[in-house]
Amino acid sequence: MWGVMITLLLSACNGILEDIYDAPQPKGTQIYGFASMDDKTHTGRIYIDATDYTEWHYIDLHDKRVTTAAVDATSPENWDFAIHRYDAKTNGGAIAEIDAKDFGSMPAVGSIPEESFVTDEWTTNKIMVDMSQMMDGIIRYAEDWYNPCLSRWLHVDTSTMPPVYTLSGKTYLLRLSDGAYAALRLANFMNDAAVKGFMTIDYQYPVQP
Amino acid sequence: MMKRVLFFLLFCLFIANDILAQRKVSGVVTDDHDEPLAGALVKVKEHRTSVAVTDADGHYELRLPADGRYTLTATYIGYFDATKVVDGSHKGTLKFRLRENMMTLNQVVVTGTRTPKLLKDAPIVTRVISEQDVKRADATHIGDLLQTELPGIEFSYSMNQQTSLNMSGFGGNSVLFLVDGERLAGETLDNVDYSRLNMDNVQRIEIVKGAASSLYGSNAVGGVVNIISRESQEPWSVNLNGRYGAHNEQRYGGSVGFNLGRFNSVTNVQRTSIDAIDLSKGTSNAEVGDYSTIYGHSTLNVKERLIFSAMDNLKLTARAGYFFRERNSSETLKDRYRSFTGGVKGNYSPTANDDVELSYAFDQYDKSDYLVPTDRDVRDYSNVQHNVRTLYNHTFAGKHVLTAGGDYMRDYLMSYQFEDNGSYTQHTADAFAQFDWNPYKKFNLIAGLRFDWFSEAKLSHLSPKLGLMYKLKNCSLRGSYAGGFRAPTLKEMYMNFYMGNIFMIYGNPDLNPESSHNFSLSAEYMKGQHNVTVTGFYNIVDDRITTAWNQALGGQVYTNMSRLQVAGVDASASGRYSSGLSWRLSYAYTYEHIKKGEPMLSSTRPHTATARLAYDKDWKNYGLGVTLSGRWLSKVTTDVYTEITSYEQTERQTYPGYTIWKLSLSQRIWRGLNVTLAVDNLFNYRPDYYYSNSPSTTGTTGSVGLSVDIDRMFKKRTGKQI
Numbered sequence: 001m002w003g004v005m006i007t008l009l010l011s012a013c014n015g016i017l018e019d020i021y022d023a024p025q026p027k028g029t030q031i032y033g034f035a036s037m038d039d040k041t042h043t044g045r046i047y048i049d050a051t052d053y054t055e056w057h058y059i060d061l062h063d064k065r066v067t068t069a070a071v072d073a074t075s076p077e078n079w080d081f082a083i084h085r086y087d088a089k090t091n092g093g094a095i096a097e098i099d100a101k102d103f104g105s106m107p108a109v110g111s112i113p114e115e116s117f118v119t120d121e122w123t124t125n126k127i128m129v130d131m132s133q134m135m136d137g138i139i140r141y142a143e144d145w146y147n148p149c150l151s152r153w154l155h156v157d158t159s160t161m162p163p164v165y166t167l168s169g170k171t172y173l174l175r176l177s178d179g180a181y182a183a184l185r186l187a188n189f190m191n192d193a194a195v196k197g198f199m200t201i202d203y204q205y206p207v208q209p
Numbered sequence: 210m211m212k213r214v215l216f217f218l219l220f221c222l223f224i225a226n227d228i229l230a231q232r233k234v235s236g237v238v239t240d241d242h243d244e245p246l247a248g249a250l251v252k253v254k255e256h257r258t259s260v261a262v263t264d265a266d267g268h269y270e271l272r273l274p275a276d277g278r279y280t281l282t283a284t285y286i287g288y289f290d291a292t293k294v295v296d297g298s299h300k301g302t303l304k305f306r307l308r309e310n311m312m313t314l315n316q317v318v319v320t321g322t323r324t325p326k327l328l329k330d331a332p333i334v335t336r337v338i339s340e341q342d343v344k345r346a347d348a349t350h351i352g353d354l355l356q357t358e359l360p361g362i363e364f365s366y367s368m369n370q371q372t373s374l375n376m377s378g379f380g381g382n383s384v385l386f387l388v389d390g391e392r393l394a395g396e397t398l399d400n401v402d403y404s405r406l407n408m409d410n411v412q413r414i415e416i417v418k419g420a421a422s423s424l425y426g427s428n429a430v431g432g433v434v435n436i437i438s439r440e441s442q443e444p445w446s447v448n449l450n451g452r453y454g455a456h457n458e459q460r461y462g463g464s465v466g467f468n469l470g471r472f473n474s475v476t477n478v479q480r481t482s483i484d485a486i487d488l489s490k491g492t493s494n495a496e497v498g499d500y501s502t503i504y505g506h507s508t509l510n511v512k513e514r515l516i517f518s519a520m521d522n523l524k525l526t527a528r529a530g531y532f533f534r535e536r537n538s539s540e541t542l543k544d545r546y547r548s549f550t551g552g553v554k555g556n557y558s559p560t561a562n563d564d565v566e567l568s569y570a571f572d573q574y575d576k577s578d579y580l581v582p583t584d585r586d587v588r589d590y591s592n593v594q595h596n597v598r599t600l601y602n603h604t605f606a607g608k609h610v611l612t613a614g615g616d617y618m619r620d621y622l623m624s625y626q627f628e629d630n631g632s633y634t635q636h637t638a639d640a641f642a643q644f645d646w647n648p649y650k651k652f653n654l655i656a657g658l659r660f661d662w663f664s665e666a667k668l669s670h671l672s673p674k675l676g677l678m679y680k681l682k683n684c685s686l687r688g689s690y691a692g693g694f695r696a697p698t699l700k701e702m703y704m705n706f707y708m709g710n711i712f713m714i715y716g717n718p719d720l721n722p723e724s725s726h727n728f729s730l731s732a733e734y735m736k737g738q739h740n741v742t743v744t745g746f747y748n749i750v751d752d753r754i755t756t757a758w759n760q761a762l763g764g765q766v767y768t769n770m771s772r773l774q775v776a777g778v779d780a781s782a783s784g785r786y787s788s789g790l791s792w793r794l795s796y797a798y799t800y801e802h803i804k805k806g807e808p809m810l811s812s813t814r815p816h817t818a819t820a821r822l823a824y825d826k827d828w829k830n831y832g833l834g835v836t837l838s839g840r841w842l843s844k845v846t847t848d849v850y851t852e853i854t855s856y857e858q859t860e861r862q863t864y865p866g867y868t869i870w871k872l873s874l875s876q877r878i879w880r881g882l883n884v885t886l887a888v889d890n891l892f893n894y895r896p897d898y899y900y901s902n903s904p905s906t907t908g909t910t911g912s913v914g915l916s917v918d919i920d921r922m923f924k925k926r927t928g929k930q931i
Contacts, residue, residue, distance in 0.1 A: 014593055014621050014632070015573045016549055021588040027629065051710050131711045132763065133854070159501060162369050162709075165539050167582070192587045193625055194542055194578035197710060 024192045033066040043103060043204045045187070050085050051197035053129050058082045061182050061205040071129050071142045080176055081150070085197055086189060087127055088150035092177035094119045095149040100171040103183050103204045109173065110209060117175055118149035126151075150174070153186035165189065165196065173207065181207040234295060235270040236302035238263045238283045241827045242877075242921070244442075246285050246307065254280035283307060287316060289787065306827075308787070309341065319390075320415040320435040322645060322655065323424050324602050324612055332645070332655045332678040333421075334687055334731050334744055338414040340439065345823065345836045347452070347873055347887055347914060349460050349481055351406040351414075355434070357838050357871070359416065360817040361779060361797030364403075365902035369538075370504055371398045377418060378748075378775035378801040378813045379431025383695060383723070385421070387435040389528075391552065394594040395574025396700075402546055402574065405532045407510040409450070409462045410477045412439035418779070419746055420693025420727035423657040423674035426616070426639050430693035430725050430750070438514065441466030441475050447919040452885075454912030456505075458483040473516040482507035485537065488899050490907060498899025506536040512550075522558040527551075535579070543579040545586065548572065562607075566600040566614075589625035594618055610645040612657075622699045626706040626714075633699045635665040643674070653678040663696045668722055670694050685733040693725035693748075701754055701767045713764030714756060721752040721769050741782045748775040757808035758854045770809065774802040789826035795819045805848065806856050812864070812902070816843035832877030839870040864900050868892075881918025887911065 037044035058067045058079035067076040094117035100106045123146040130140035157164040174182040182205040191198035238249040245267025253259040261269040278296045283305035291305045321333030348354035352364035367373035374381040381400030393401045421429040452460040462479035485505035489497040512530035530550035554568035576590035600614035623632035643657030655676040676689035697720035704716035731744035752769035759766045777799040785791035796818045801811040823836040844866035848859035873887035896903040
């Protein structure tokens with residue numbers, strides 16, 4: 001027993017049983033943007049590093065492109081929705097929250113009442129852009145558009161420290177300004193190292209009306 | 210010739226008469242639980258030449274003159290004497306059942322000197338929490354146990370509900386926790402994972418307050434807590450236990466032990482779990498506190514220790530352990546903590562005056578994040594420590610002890626708090642010597658010196674110690690000076706962490722080690738079944754390590770604080786009576802002086818006290834234990850900086866004091882079957898606001914526990930008591 005133990009332990013200067021864990025994503029190998037697409041089902045996955053408080057990430061579902069721009073910079077020409085950390089806004093669209101756990105269980109678009117769709121609103125106290133003085137109680141916000149319905153995909157309870165993060169688990173139907181529909185689901189908001197702000201968004205586009 | 214024959218006949222007659230006139234008195238000497246005590250002494254007051262020593266079954270036999278009354282006294286170290294009177298009409302066996310002496314002055318301790326010493330002879334004040342105290346407290350977490358037993362100790366929450374210790378002004382990284390003398394790898398916010406310290410199968414816990422770096426090196430600034438595991442005493446033993454309490458708190462465990470020939474083994478398994486605690490439940494407070502929910506969690510702890518006595522003077526020990534804890538910090542994220550532990554140790558005594566210990570210890574502590582959305586368990590922290598130790602003791606003239614030893618440790622740390630989840634390795638080595646000089650029975654002087662070296666910190670440090678003890682009738686006076694130190698850790702030297710995407714925390718490779726001068730004076734008075742101890746201490750602490758805001762870097766940097774002082778008084782009084790009643794009152798006063806403008810200010814509660822009143826009685830087929838225990842913590846008013854980026858403006862903050870009482874009823878229903886019922890927070894205390902140092906109680910709660918010693922059910926009952 002002692003011999004086995006000594007051999008086992010001395011052969012592992014930096015530890016043992018590494019294999020019981022999942023290997024972390026190797027640095028530089030993570031694909032950002034449209035990470036996967038299935039043309040048959042019109043579904044895919046978007047992965048965005050939204051950890052920076054000073055950036056919007058604009059998603060163009062038609063051209064399958066993500067453009068990053070500073071919060072106070074001009075938005076790109078074509079985009080459908082955008083995210084800043086967990087905040088979201090649309091390009092003149094509207095969002096309806098659907099109680100569906102996957103795209104297959106969504107009701108027909110036509111059955112969703114018009115009053116379920118929520119348009120963006122202009123905010124001055126939602127888009128946090130400077131957290132450097134947060135510990136002293138000072139947070140700087142950007143004035144910008146904000147969709148309160150889509151932003152519900154992640155609930156952040158700040159009444160307790162640290163905040164409690166809860167995924168809604170729901171599906172969000174995005175009606176684009178051209179009348180087309182897309183379905184969005186927030187699958188995750190962390191990377192492998194549990195750093196928050198890495199957004200994994202599953203989408204279906206277009207959704208048949 | 211005739212005279213010689215006559216003398217011989219008279220002599221034979223006398224002898225025969227004496228033998229014929231003798232009677233045999235025999236029986237057994239056992240403890241409270243009818244376990245035989247081998248080596249106990251049975252003496253006869255009126256016939257001093259009649260002495261018997263019990264054998265392995267606790268059996269003794271005496272021969273006494275046929276007539277007259279005789280007073281028999283059974284004695285055994287660590288137990289109260291028991292006396293019985295026999296007269297000419299006595300028949301049958303005479304059984305002595307000895308009760309353990311809870312004053313524990315005959316308890317052997319090792320932590321203060323690293324060599325076995327009777328508690329009453331230990332030159333360093335050592336507080337012992339006995340196995341019975343551990344069982345009485347019925348605690349799952351060592352924090353609950355220590356807070357119940359000792360004043361001046363507070364476990365609270367730091368950021369992210371991580372457990373944080375304050376022991377008389379010293380934090381978790383300044384108090385060294387040991388399990389059977391071995392360090393624990395890993396830390397979170399400067400505290401080891403206290404959940405690893407399984408309270409099942411503990412023989413005793415020794416607590417030495419004050420600096421002890423001359424024997425233990427880094428971290429032993431504020432004290433040492435050493436948890437000593439129990440060895441199997443029985444040929445075989447099986448214990449199963451379970452406990453159920455509020456918030457669906459569950460604890461299940463079991464031990465299997467054997468002691469056969471040269472082999473001794475104990476295997477222990479414990480599983481615990483508790484649901485999340487909603488602190489806002491039943492209140493109308495919108496803001497219930499700094500936090501509103503205590504995370505639920507579960508643990509699994511498995512350990513095995515095998516001892517092989519290869520020869521009478523050579524003992525080999527092998528041990529292995531696994532620990533797992535999962536904390537449900539959210540629906541999407543579970544924090545996981547694991548440790549893998551192993552070690553081998555050899556103890557060799559070439560002569561009666563020499564013993565040598567050589568050991569190798571391995572301890573790995575990992576943290577990982579289990580991400581529910583992706584079903585991935587990714588490790589982001591691993592601390593691996595390999596430790597080789599040697600210790601040599603030589604006894605001169607049967608009373609002076611020289612202790613010398615050395616350690617080598619390889620300390621590997623991979624952490625998410627390093628750049629790109631990197632890793633660093635540090636090698637440490639030390640050598641120490643101590644001389645325990647006992648020129649007179651009443652006087653003891655102990656002096657020691659230790660040299661420590663750390664490769665990454667490029668640090669060499671000397672830690673001295675000098676202790677004196679003088680016994681005066683029922684009083685023992687002790688005084689000591691000891692140096693303490695704590696080397697900068699790899700985390701403190703190399704951290705490069707973007708805290709919550711808000712600000713950076715930087716390590717500092719140029720940190721000085723924390724160092725302290727600890728002065729202590731104590732007086733202990735013992736008489737009969739009472740004990741009173743008063744200890745005063747004074748610490749000068751230089752270069753305490755903490756984080757401070759750095760304007761140039763726009764983040765926090767590890768830095769050394771300027772000199773601070775911690776002084777205080779610990780006092781305790783206790784008594785235990787043959788009726789089964791016992792009590793203990795303890796009080797601690799702590800004064801911590803930190804200059805304004807330092808990045809960290811004091812928040813240590815000045816006054817704390819603990820109290821315990823217990824009644825324990827064992828009858829033949831039934832045992833009863835009732836314990837009322839309480840702890841009182843005074844309020845503390847402190848200054849808090851109004852900004853994290855500046856150490857100028859402060860505001861007053863008061864954290865309220867509180868008192869918590871617990872009542873437990875333990876019953877030995879039948880042989881090895883024990884049932885424990887407990888009511889915690891007896892007077893339904895509930896904080897108005899839950900600060901991080903408030904007790905996370907939601908009011909009065911109850912629990913029920915069951916423990917079965919299966920081996921005792923099969924044990925043959927011995928002796929016939931009269």
